[in-house]
Amino acid sequence: MKPLALFGGTFDPVHLGHLSVAWEASELLDAEVRLMPANVPPHRNAPTATPAQRVAMLNAALQGQGRLTLDTRELRREGPSYTIDTLRELRGELGDRPLILLLGADAFAGLPSWQSWRELFEYAHIGVLSRPGIDAAWSVDLALEILPRRVTDPRLLHELPAGKMIELAVTPLEISATRIRELLAEGRDPRYLLPCGLFDDPSVLAPYRAKDKR
Numbered sequence: 001m002k003p004l005a006l007f008g009g010t011f012d013p014v015h016l017g018h019l020s021v022a023w024e025a026s027e028l029l030d031a032e033v034r035l036m037p038a039n040v041p042p043h044r045n046a047p048t049a050t051p052a053q054r055v056a057m058l059n060a061a062l063q064g065q066g067r068l069t070l071d072t073r074e075l076r077r078e079g080p081s082y083t084i085d086t087l088r089e090l091r092g093e094l095g096d097r098p099l100i101l102l103l104g105a106d107a108f109a110g111l112p113s114w115q116s117w118r119e120l121f122e123y124a125h126i127g128v129l130s131r132p133g134i135d136a137a138w139s140v141d142l143a144l145e146i147l148p149r150r151v152t153d154p155r156l157l158h159e160l161p162a163g164k165m166i167e168l169a170v171t172p173l174e175i176s177a178t179r180i181r182e183l184l185a186e187g188r189d190p191r192y193l194l195p196c197g198l199f200d201d202p203s204v205l206a207p208y209r210a211k212d213k214r
């Protein structure tokens, strides 16, 4: 069976950077990819949009294709959305099926500050997606943890349930949700940084427009 790859994020809002790297990861890894919005992202301020609004945007973004799907399991959990809890739960469902946690290069560099970070490798492989405009060096702790785990052949991730790390050179798109929120708050229209489905209903982007904030 193909590996399951989980791409977690705040998705506040989901943008073309997310979709493009997730799509390419599914090709490079030959894996099923699920986008998984965090309920309460552990290391940042509360998102601008509510979980329901972020899910509505993800659903609109994923329309018309069958490769990327949505996993809303973290929204059913109260408190900070620690990835270790999610991976433990999923491992119970998957048996020995390979599981891959996808992280952008910036998120990966911050891994040593995550809850039980070394234990993540007991439950999943980690796929690191290149991201432009990010100057994120690895700490010594992270580099040492990765040394024996690093592989370059994606087929190796099909042979084991967890424990390896692979870097994926995806097409660089310097798009961030922060920039999109700034543009919308200024009353601008970041039409070609976002999936077109987000423009079908004008209320979808309302949480980010200054005049619509309550």
Ligand SMILES: Nc1ncnc2c1ncn2[C@@H]1O[C@H](COP(=O)(O)OP(=O)(O)OP(=O)(O)O)[C@@H](O)[C@H]1O
Pocket: 008, 009, 010, 011, 012, 017, 018, 021, 102, 103, 104, 105, 106, 107, 129, 130, 131, 132, 173, 174, 175, 176, 177, 178, 179
């Ligand atoms: N353009 C991109 N290229 C590669 N990875 C990305 C890109 N944008 C986001 N990611 C990755 O997607 C995951 C979820 O990101 P997130 O939802 O926080 O988006 P973001 O654009 O980084 O948001 P913000 O600007 O609010 O921090 C993270 O692992 C992040 O590194």
Ligand SMILES: O=C(O)c1ccc[n+]([C@@H]2O[C@H](COP(=O)([O-])O)[C@@H](O)[C@H]2O)c1
Pocket: 007, 008, 009, 010, 011, 036, 037, 038, 040, 041, 042, 043, 044, 081, 082, 083, 084, 107, 113, 114, 115
């Ligand atoms: O488990 C943790 O300690 C942890 C700390 C920071 C981030 N994460 C997860 O990393 C993913 C990306 O987070 P963010 O803040 O970059 O959108 C998202 O799924 C978060 O739940 C997880």
